[in-house]
Amino acid sequence: AARQRLIDTIGGDRLASRNELRKLALYCRGKEVVEEEDVEEIVGDASAISTDDAIDAILKGDREGFLHAIQKIVSSKTPVFLVLQGCLRQFQLLELMRAEMDEKRAPAAQAMATLGRHLHFRRKPFVENALKTWTAPAIRREAQRLQAAILQSRQRPALEDTIAMHTMLATVLQSARR
Known part of the structure; x- marks a missing residue:
């Protein structure tokens, strides 16, 4: 669940995504497992402003992906x-x-x-x-x-x-x- 939540929130801006991953790693330092709550608490939505996702959906012919x-x-x-x-x-x-x-x-x-x-x-x-x-x-x-x-x-x-x-x-x- 944590992995999927992380995938959903990163990816738009590569630099911002890397920074969010670093922040999560620092936040979860010493923990055995990263929980979904950890991701929700610390990771911002770095995927919010990517035009690449829309363009990729256009190329794929993915109407739902484009609208999202x-x-x-x-x-x-x-x-x-x-x-x-x-x-x-x-x-x-x-x-x-x-x-x-x-x-x-x-x-x-x-x-x-x-x-x-x-x-x-x-x-x-x-x-x-x-x-x-x-x-x-x-x-x-x-x-x-x-x-x-x-x-x-x-x-x-x-x-x-x-x-x-x-x-x-x-x-x-x-x-x-x-």
């Missing part, structure tokens, strides 16, 4: 626009990787090794799976849709969150179909 992640983001007062921007950057990277795969007839793992070295290890399986399931034209269309949504949200600031959510949900549904 976006709820955490909104409750932490992080602008939804940042998720939309991060999603566009992810699709631009996918487009580059997919182009390399098609050009060199290389597997997804090879494109990831050359262009995805900076990706966190936890995200790599989602990106690799997206490379295997999305075609180059589909990635391009999705990137264009995300770009258009960013432009629309800048032109209509009052509708920014609605435009971003609508577009990202559409992308989640596209991912789920693949």
Whole structure:
């Protein structure tokens, strides 16, 4: 139970997560077993502000995971626009990787090794799976849709969150179909 509680609360910001683990280790020093109560008492929610979780859910086509992640983001007062921007950057990277795969007839793992070295290890399986399931034209269309949504949200600031959510949900549904 303590392990699951810890998994649920860490992961958003890697530096914050490491600090929370250090704090927990210090708090439980000398104890044989870390209890769920220990985790609840001392560990803050370091996962609250991660846009990576939302973007990963989009890539997986996980609607429930996306809605959960976006709820955490909104409750932490992080602008939804940042998720939309991060999603566009992810699709631009996918487009580059997919182009390399098609050009060199290389597997997804090879494109990831050359262009995805900076990706966190936890995200790599989602990106690799997206490379295997999305075609180059589909990635391009999705990137264009995300770009258009960013432009629309800048032109209509009052509708920014609605435009971003609508577009990202559409992308989640596209991912789920693949």
